[in-house]
Amino acid sequence: MRWLFETLVGRTVVVLLLGIATVQGSSLWFYEATLNSEAVLANEKQLAERLTAIYRAVLHIPPRDRDALTHDLAGGVIEAHWGLQRRASADPLATETWAGLRDRLVAAVPAWAENGLVIGSDQANASSHLAAISMQLPDGSWLNVDLLASHSHHSRSDSAILSTTLMAFGVVIVAVLLIRWLTRPLERFAEAARKLYASADRAPVPETGPYEIRTLAHAFNEMQGRIRRLITARTQALAAVSHDLKTPLTRLRMRIDEIGNAETQRAIAADLSEMEAMIDATLSYLRGDRSDEEMRPVDLIAIIATIADDARDAGDSVSLDAPRSIVVHGRHLALKRALTNLIQNAIKYGGVAAITVRAEHGQARVCVADEGPGIPDQDMDAMFEPFVRLDHSRNRGSGGFGLGLTIANEIVRAHGGTISLANRTEGGLCVTVLLEAQSD
Numbered sequence: 001m002r003w004l005f006e007t008l009v010g011r012t013v014v015v016l017l018l019g020i021a022t023v024q025g026s027s028l029w030f031y032e033a034t035l036n037s038e039a040v041l042a043n044e045k046q047l048a049e050r051l052t053a054i055y056r057a058v059l060h061i062p063p064r065d066r067d068a069l070t071h072d073l074a075g076g077v078i079e080a081h082w083g084l085q086r087r088a089s090a091d092p093l094a095t096e097t098w099a100g101l102r103d104r105l106v107a108a109v110p111a112w113a114e115n116g117l118v119i120g121s122d123q124a125n126a127s128s129h130l131a132a133i134s135m136q137l138p139d140g141s142w143l144n145v146d147l148l149a150s151h152s153h154h155s156r157s158d159s160a161i162l163s164t165t166l167m168a169f170g171v172v173i174v175a176v177l178l179i180r181w182l183t184r185p186l187e188r189f190a191e192a193a194r195k196l197y198a199s200a201d202r203a204p205v206p207e208t209g210p211y212e213i214r215t216l217a218h219a220f221n222e223m224q225g226r227i228r229r230l231i232t233a234r235t236q237a238l239a240a241v242s243h244d245l246k247t248p249l250t251r252l253r254m255r256i257d258e259i260g261n262a263e264t265q266r267a268i269a270a271d272l273s274e275m276e277a278m279i280d281a282t283l284s285y286l287r288g289d290r291s292d293e294e295m296r297p298v299d300l301i302a303i304i305a306t307i308a309d310d311a312r313d314a315g316d317s318v319s320l321d322a323p324r325s326i327v328v329h330g331r332h333l334a335l336k337r338a339l340t341n342l343i344q345n346a347i348k349y350g351g352v353a354a355i356t357v358r359a360e361h362g363q364a365r366v367c368v369a370d371e372g373p374g375i376p377d378q379d380m381d382a383m384f385e386p387f388v389r390l391d392h393s394r395n396r397g398s399g400g401f402g403l404g405l406t407i408a409n410e411i412v413r414a415h416g417g418t419i420s421l422a423n424r425t426e427g428g429l430c431v432t433v434l435l436e437a438q439s440d
Contacts, residue, residue, distance in 0.1 A: 300327070307336065319355065
């Protein structure tokens with residue numbers, strides 16, 4: 001059901017169906033109301049003529065035969081009786097409803113203008129009769145008529161409903177095709193935006209279609225060009241910065257031996273090593289994972305298994321619970337870099353790294369859990385910002401610069417995935433990565 005409200009096609013269908021249903025319902029109501037009005041006028045004339053005919057027929061025969069004659073003349077929607085008492089009770093609503101019939105009857109028999117005609121309800125048959133009419137004869141007796149509900153009255157036309165329903169489906173189908181035709185260029189833009197990450201050299205979006213789409217495609221292609229130029233300029237600048245920073249650091253390291261104090265030598269060497277590590281980490285973050293490596297199917301389990309084996313060889317506590325293979329579309333080196341950051345963070349700040357990988361609903365779910373102190377809930381979002389560290393776990397002794405999670409987050413998001421942090425109930429932190437998995 002979410003499709004109906006989250007996509008342009010779904011919302012268009014809902015609006016069209018509601019609009020067509022409203023127009024169809026109001027049209028049928030107006031159509032039936034008009035026919036009912038015309039039917040009432042026709043029925044009033046026929047009823048008035050028939051009631052007048054019964055009255056005049058009863059008027060000229062002896063009283064003993066009047067009731068039998070009224071039964072013979074009645075039929076259809078009319079049920080007639082002759083008697084000495086009036087059966088109709090005055091009812092303002094019925095009087096108003098049948099005002100047209102009353103006027104026609106009074107016009108035919110002017111003597112009824114005063115009290116000789118009563119149109120109301122029959123208390124004995126109020127549920128089954130539409131109205132009761134009592135017409136007084138000159139001798140004081142009454143001709144009592146009950147009007148019955150007619151089952152042959154105008155009914156809703158099934159053919160009209162069918163035709164309008166078919167028309168509604170036709171309009172919806174045409175609207176869906178039209179919206180799909182209009183949104184197809186937008187899908188190309190979205191696909192091009194996703195693939196912009198896959199390679200620094202992408203073909204431009206075709207500038208075809210309506211004027212608005214051509215304008216959008218032209219602007220999108222210009223944006224792609226600016227992004228490529230920015231990436232090229234940044235890469236060249238980073239190469240220059242790396243060279244300019246590393247050269248004096250190398251000279252300083254070579255001059256350490258000229259210092260006579262061994263303790264001072266060790267302190268300076270440690271500071272230089274930390275500076276080099278910080279420069280490497282910063283340049284690595286600024287460089288991002290843009291490379292000439294193309295997006296291709298890669299085995300996520302093989303990447304994680306290699307990282308886990310390397311960590312075990314280094315003496316770290318790492319466990320892996322995963323299926324034989326899960327294939328994702330991505331860059332092998334970039335994914336390895338992101339997962340290495342997450343696993344090394346778990347080892348560094350949590351002592352162990354328990355890795356669980358599952359394939360769920362077309363996605364690869366990777367969970368890296370540790371047994372560390374966790375992260376306060378209010379600091380979760382900030383941990384993805386560059387150079388952000390928690391005082392109680394990120395310090396110089398641990399070797400962290402606050403870039404591991406930032407780099408991993410950018411790589412995972414560039415692959416169309418998500419990364420999230422959550423404290424475990426049993427203690428420690430769990431970092432969860434979701435990537436779209438390829439079907440076999």
